[in-house]
Amino acid sequence: MKQLDFEALKHSPSFKPLTVLNEQGDVVNEDMMPDLSDEQLTELYKQMLWSRIINDRATKLNRQGRLGFFAPTAGEEASQMGSNFAMDKEDFLLGGYRDVPQLVKHGLPLAKAFMWSKGMVNGNKYPADLAAVPPQIIIGAQYVQTAGVALGLKKKGAKQLAYTYTGDGGTSQGDFYEGMNFAGSFKAPALFFVQDNLYAISVPAKVQTAAHDFADKAVAVGIPSIIVDGMDALAVYEASSQAREYIVAGNGPVMIETLTYRYGPHTLSGDDPKRYRTKEEEDAWHQKDPVVRMKNFLTKKGLWSEDKDKAYTEEVDKEIDDAMKEVESQPAESVAEYLKDEYEVTPPAIQHELDRLNSKEGK
């Protein structure tokens, strides 16, 4: 009897990552160079620098006890801002807990993002026209909800999409598969980002799966996927932009894997990357710094300078100070407010709780 060759039956499409800029900031792939004006290119860089400054200041504010939960984003500026830059204001963003920069650039006031970090309900009170939900803590949950939001947009005939992010570890969740599979089945306008930063806390990506690439997982649901150099903002932007166009034209969802790295710990809640990463590895990734790469590109084009960096940094510092002032003048959290927020029509049992609380406070 003929033996089946199971090794040969393994899928290993091994996509080559899409790159536009090399590490020195030179365009190495003219064919994929985004059609962006000088102003737009500068704005994209400013968003990346903004995100880096926020990351550094938020880390300090966390250490001082002035902010709470924070998942560092340094190293992921190209992946986060490059993708978000390609989206429309009315596209619906469902981010994970590390995807706060996209949320702010999508329209959430910075002060509210900081309130979210501190754990204040006002941080999650979103204006009616903000097409987004607060950062999702349950890894994978945003993926199944994205399928629902995308189907809703499709049913309304909107020319918008829903976009979402998870990490490499998140690709192991059931909801990751279900979300993409539902969106594929309903041909819903959804864009799924996998930001592969090589680690889920301490667990390296290769422990998550035997798949050659996370992008291979799109094969299981029958949707297209692409791998992008996640340290290259122009590559991420162009892939996202083209994916968006394809999706809103009614062709169904796309998955994009961005190869990136976080320079900091998983979160500031006690994780120490020295336990599981080498200095050599970190140094190698610092050579690929997405912010530096984009800055070199703009500087060579005569669009940016060290002075502009300095002036912009001061501007963002002021933005952060103003936001913190707003955060620190918020009223204390109130259980009465919580009880009132819980239901639109407050059930009598909850009303009794509220009455008891109010009479206690009245004493």
Add this chain to the structure above:
Amino acid sequence: MAKLTMIKAITAAMDEELARDEKVQIFGEDVGKNGGVFRATDGLQAKYGEDRVFDTPLAESGIMGLANGLALTGFRPVPEIQFMGFIYEAFDQIAGQMARYRFRMGGTREFPITLRTPYGGGVHTPELHSDSLEGLVAQIPGLRVVTPSGPYDAKGLLISAIRSNDPVVYLEHMKLYRSMREEVPDEAYTVPLDKAEVKQEGSDVTIISYAYMLQASLQAAKDLEKQGIHAEVLDLRTLAPLDEDTILQSVKKTGRVVIVQEAQKQAGVANQVSRLIGEEGILYLDAPIKVVAAPDTPYPFSQGEDPWLPNKETIEQAVKDTVNF
């Protein structure tokens, strides 16, 4: 007005709401062309189209994620989980997401979702179809848990649930689907959420129950009446949050209470009712609170349902024990 089974009353409620509000979306496994495994959605896709009533892939978390996402884009989703035993698959989307979305967004978004799911024993289903898991969902702040005990309430409560801008878990006891008929108005009407109802007035003891056990309690009460015991029978209808006032009023009147549920003793909502009476109504009591519930084992093999499930006889015995305490 026509005499309808509960399943027909449920279909009628969805029919009314699909016609009334174009935002209503019904979806789940086999609810479309097939009309549902119990025919609950029979004919609805043909009448309202595949855009309003549609099948989904076989994945409960995906179904509830779909519901949450549709709610975020302004729809009024009425998803179905084929059997309640399968909600474990969707528990994050129910408990971790749907229940708390309004709260976590400080009341700035609405989640008008009605999750329908069948449960309940006595019809010899295979494993994990009949489990009474209402206690799990009743423990989740932000939800309403509703279960009707007959056709009239089923239609009115389902219409109320669908119209509510807060999420409702609506539980349909399988043994009630076709075991009885009641007069059900042809037009739309509502039965209020958050309200228990005295189904039978009495003075000696209050039997508090819901769903199929409510019917068993009414039968027990009829027998007890012949023996001179006048039981008041209270249908909780909304299991969470509880209608505290109606429960306490009845207990105050009778001074004795038997709480009857099909779920195991450690599950269900009897313990919550008991806690309420212990806290707020202990001085009304002439006898200890009695709970009739199933044994604390996993749901039985189907041939073991008869000895395992509470029934009219166990209810009667509990009432007599309480009255004669």
